[in-house]
Amino acid sequence: MTLARRIIPCLDVHGGRVLKGIAFESLRDMGDPETLAARYNRDGADELVLLDITASRDGRATFLETVRGVSRQLNIPFTAGGGIRTLQAGQAVLRAGADKVTVNTAAVERPDLISELAAQFGSQAVVLSMDVKLVSSGWEVFIRGGREATGLDAIAWARQGVERGAGEILLTSIDRDGTYSGFDCKLTAAVANTVSVPVIASGGAKTREHFLSVFSEGQADAALAASIFHDQTQPISSLKNYLAEHGVPIRLTP
Amino acid sequence: MKQGAVKMSIVDYGAGNLPSVERALQSLGAQTERVTRPEQLAAARVVVLPGVGHFAAFVDGLEERSLTETLRTVSDSGVPILGICLGLQALFSSSREAPGKAGLNFISGEVEALPKNVKSPHIGWNQVRHQRESILLRGIPEEAYFYFAHSYAARGKEEHTVGVCDHGFPFAAVIERGNLMGVQFHPEKSGGAGAKLLQNFFESVQ
Numbered sequence: 001m002t003l004a005r006r007i008i009p010c011l012d013v014h015g016g017r018v019l020k021g022i023a024f025e026s027l028r029d030m031g032d033p034e035t036l037a038a039r040y041n042r043d044g045a046d047e048l049v050l051l052d053i054t055a056s057r058d059g060r061a062t063f064l065e066t067v068r069g070v071s072r073q074l075n076i077p078f079t080a081g082g083g084i085r086t087l088q089a090g091q092a093v094l095r096a097g098a099d100k101v102t103v104n105t106a107a108v109e110r111p112d113l114i115s116e117l118a119a120q121f122g123s124q125a126v127v128l129s130m131d132v133k134l135v136s137s138g139w140e141v142f143i144r145g146g147r148e149a150t151g152l153d154a155i156a157w158a159r160q161g162v163e164r165g166a167g168e169i170l171l172t173s174i175d176r177d178g179t180y181s182g183f184d185c186k187l188t189a190a191v192a193n194t195v196s197v198p199v200i201a202s203g204g205a206k207t208r209e210h211f212l213s214v215f216s217e218g219q220a221d222a223a224l225a226a227s228i229f230h231d232q233t234q235p236i237s238s239l240k241n242y243l244a245e246h247g248v249p250i251r252l253t254p
Numbered sequence: 255m256k257q258g259a260v261k262m263s264i265v266d267y268g269a270g271n272l273p274s275v276e277r278a279l280q281s282l283g284a285q286t287e288r289v290t291r292p293e294q295l296a297a298a299r300v301v302v303l304p305g306v307g308h309f310a311a312f313v314d315g316l317e318e319r320s321l322t323e324t325l326r327t328v329s330d331s332g333v334p335i336l337g338i339c340l341g342l343q344a345l346f347s348s349s350r351e352a353p354g355k356a357g358l359n360f361i362s363g364e365v366e367a368l369p370k371n372v373k374s375p376h377i378g379w380n381q382v383r384h385q386r387e388s389i390l391l392r393g394i395p396e397e398a399y400f401y402f403a404h405s406y407a408a409r410g411k412e413e414h415t416v417g418v419c420d421h422g423f424p425f426a427a428v429i430e431r432g433n434l435m436g437v438q439f440h441p442e443k444s445g446g447a448g449a450k451l452l453q454n455f456f457e458s459v460q
Contacts, residue, residue: 001380001381001382001383001397001419001420002380002381003373003376003378003379003380003421004378004379004380004399005378006378006379041445044445046378046379071273071274072277074274074443075274075278075442075443075444075445075446075448075449076401076443076444076445077401077403077440077443094271097271097273097274099271099274099403099443119308120307121306121307122306122307122308123375123405124306124375124377124403124404124405125306125307125403167375167377167403167405168375168377196370196373196374197373197374197375197377198373198375198377198378221373221377221378222378251379251399253445253446254446
């Protein structure tokens with residue numbers, strides 16, 4: 001019996017649509033979140049992540065509607081977040097049907113947010129997202145969509161987040177994000193070897209080999225990607241078959 | 255919806271992700287109701303006890319709603335009860351997560367923390383090995399994957415453990431003892447295998 005490594009498509013949502021390209025390129029409409037969610041549910045995705053890339057007060061109600069709609073399509077777990085700053089905002093996404101809530105910028109600014117969410121909903125419902133860039137001093141945490149440096153060391157922050165009650169780490173390499181050059185396996189392994197909770201690797205995936213190396217070298221518990229799944233560059237089922245054939249413990253669906 | 259299907263009473267103790275459990279049961283043709291008051295629970299013919307979060311919050315939530323004693327009466331009268339995740343753990347006597355706090359004690363034994371040498375919480379899809387003939391696991395392949403999300407687990411005893419998972423130590427993933435049933439994983443989040451398990455439960459109580 002083995003805990004399977006997970007494949008997680010990520011839906012970046014704005015105004016009720018799934019978009020690609022957050023900051024660096026022009027936004028491209030990738031479709032309707034519910035339709036995509038239903039497809040992933042059918043195709044054997046292990047989990048979904050839904051991120052509100054609007055993260056404004058105005059967009060909040062729309063995002064919660066999307067969370068509700070997506071939850072009706074799934075019989076797999078899913079995480080929702082983006083701009084979550086308070087316990088109440090976290091509670092709202094969980095009430096709307098998400099199984100876990102993810103926090104990022106607000107957790108750096110006020111780490112108690114992690115503890116509060118964990119105390120209320122349990123660690124298994126709290127995912128700490130961190131966006132990390134390699135700088136001269138090492139791996140540094142960036143906030144506000146990767147635009148603002150924090151001075152925090154990624155490894156130390158991951159450890160602190162877990163001590164405060166985060167049940168999973170969603171680790172994005174800013175250096176790799178959008179490059180299609182593969183996950184940052186060194187960063188992933190460094191965090192995975194430090195913390196006692198599962199680590200979800202994100203940023204840079206394109207090929208099947210990228211996934212294989214993040215599970216082997218990178219020691220990731222799960223791997224996340226967005227557009228390569230949406231446009232079916234990398235169909236979930238064939239990716240999972242490939243990984244299983246290469247000895248990665250994977251849940252295969254009939 | 256099937257004619258005359260027995261209504262499933264889902265215990266709402268104030269936390270927990272009820273909509274997904276409701277939806278999963280309704281998609282099988284079950285009627286569901288949320289139960290928050292003892293008189294509702296007393297009239298229940300099938301009880302589902304879902305739970306996420308902290309053991310103390312769960313047993314306190316039941317106590318605050320005066321549901322604990324009724325649950326005991328209902329259980330003693332042979333009404334089928336399905337505990338999910340924390341709902342399974344609550345069937346036991348106590349948990350290391352909340353020392354000194356009594357569980358429902360329908361099944362004797364203590365719920366333990368997962369050991370330090372494995373990732374905890376145990377989050378993700380893991381396999382269940384069948385121990386013997388089971389109602390819930392009927393027709394589900396050996397070592398099928400289910401979705402787990404927990405930091406504590408009950409080792410369980412041979413006589414009631416029908417399915418075992420292993421994460422740090424072997425623990426009770428599926429228990430059955432007469433009218434008492436429980437699953438440590440989330441069947442409502444476990445794709446086709448989970449849907450089949452819920453269907454088995456649904457059919458067994460008709």
